[in-house]
Amino acid sequence: MGQAASAIVPPIDRESLHQLEAHFIAPEIYQRDDVAVRQGQLAQLITNRVIPQLLRLHTHVVPTAPPVDLLIEALAPGRTDIVGLADIVLGDDLEAAVGYVMVLRDRGISMETLFVELLEPTARHLGEMWDHDECDFIDVTLGVARLQKLLAVFNNSHTAPSLDTRRTVLMAMTPGDQHFFGVTMVERFLLASGWKVQTETAATAEEIATASESRWFAVAGLTAGSAQMIESLRATIRLIRQRSINPGIGIMVGGPLFSADPALAAHVGADATAPSAPTAVLVAQKLFDAATVHGKGLRDFDAR
Numbered sequence: 125m126g127q128a129a130s131a132i133v134p135p136i137d138r139e140s141l142h143q144l145e146a147h148f149i150a151p152e153i154y155q156r157d158d159v160a161v162r163q164g165q166l167a168q169l170i171t172n173r174v175i176p177q178l179l180r181l182h183t184h185v186v187p188t189a190p191p192v193d194l195l196i197e198a199l200a201p202g203r204t205d206i207v208g209l210a211d212i213v214l215g216d217d218l219e220a221a222v223g224y225v226m227v228l229r230d231r232g233i234s235m236e237t238l239f240v241e242l243l244e245p246t247a248r249h250l251g252e253m254w255d256h257d258e259c260d261f262i263d264v265t266l267g268v269a270r271l272q273k274l275l276a277v278f279n280n281s282h283t284a285p286s287l288d289t290r291r292t293v294l295m296a297m298t299p300g301d302q303h304f305f306g307v308t309m310v311e312r313f314l315l316a317s318g319w320k321v322q323t324e325t326a327a328t329a330e331e332i333a334t335a336s337e338s339r340w341f342a343v344a345g346l347t348a349g350s351a352q353m354i355e356s357l358r359a360t361i362r363l364i365r366q367r368s369i370n371p372g373i374g375i376m377v378g379g380p381l382f383s384a385d386p387a388l389a390a391h392v393g394a395d396a397t398a399p400s401a402p403t404a405v406l407v408a409q410k411l412f413d414a415a416t417v418h419g420k421g422l423r424d425f426d427a428r
Contacts, residue, residue, distance in 0.1 A: 147291065148276075148318045149269040153262055201228060201242035209246045210253070213270040214263055221274055235278050239410060243271055244403050251402040265316040268402045272317060272409045279413035289320075290416075293408055294341040294364075296324040296332045298357040303349035306378060309401040310345060317405045329356065333363035340370050342415060343408045346394075348379045354392060361393040374411025378404060 205228070212221045229238060247268050254264045276282040295311050297304070304325055314321050322339065324332055336344060344364050348357045361375055375394045382388055382397040389397035395411055398404035 148272045149266065150316050150318055153265055153316055201233075201238065201245070205242060206245045206249050209242060210249050210267065213246070213267040213274075214250075214259065218270055218273060221270060222277060225274055225278065229278070239275065239406075243275060244406055247271055247402040247406045248400055251400045261316075264402060265313065268313065268405050269317045271406055275406060275409050276413060279416075281413040281416040290342055291318060291412060292320045292322075292339070292341045292343075294322050294324070294332070294336055294339075294344045296327060296344070296346050296360075298346055298348040298353040298360060299327070299329050299332075300356050301347065301349045301353050303347065303379075306347045306349070306401075307345075310347070310378065310398075310404045313401040313405050314408065319405075319408065329360040329363050332360055333367045336364045336368040336370075336373065341368065341373055342370065342412045343374045343376060344368070345376045345378065345404060345408065348377065348381060351381060354381070354388075358392045365393070372415045374408070374415060376404065376407050376411065
């Protein structure tokens, strides 16, 4: 958790941040009458709650006081940080969100740790707010899309060529599964967050693999509703990896099994798991960023 950041994020100006909206938020999300009022209310919330918290954090951090390890532990994201970041991304000031993350990252917390302990829990918190009717689908979508942008900015993938056309996901249910709700909800959030999605809800493993070799996908997402689906899921993932025209395709899995035991994702051959639809959007972005940084599969995309 105490790894120093390996790269410095270049200054991101306000205009550049707003230009990213075209990639990370579906245009129709803004087609509502109360956007200005909603953002005004959220701005007031940020002024009253978040900015004072940031000022306290800045005031209390004295670099020469405790040992580095203790300082990092003290600064590790907690519940207050998660709620605070959620409040910021529900507003319209992504610069404040970038600064919020940099306060923690610049104290030596790696982006991998920040993803696991701050960004992903913040997405989950937004989903919980939606479940409790504290905000609506549009609010959660805007918040999650801005978390995606944060991830892309800090992973330096926000300037990738053809960003709009590469952000594609193949969503599918494990053959034999009958639980449509989970995959439908993930599809809904991905579409609203700027991804292009092809969904297969009644396909065989062979048909899913064929889809992955007939079109370039950055990520494949599969859901499994019960332990009886594990072997079918493992076989499907194996076929996708063998036949996908993107040899670096990222594979994420979801469902109650993986929420209870995240380590099961590696057991079935996946790269990651997401416990909720909002977090699935962030996991997809993380997998996309990893492929972008390492160039896995992108030459194949560019050569088409």
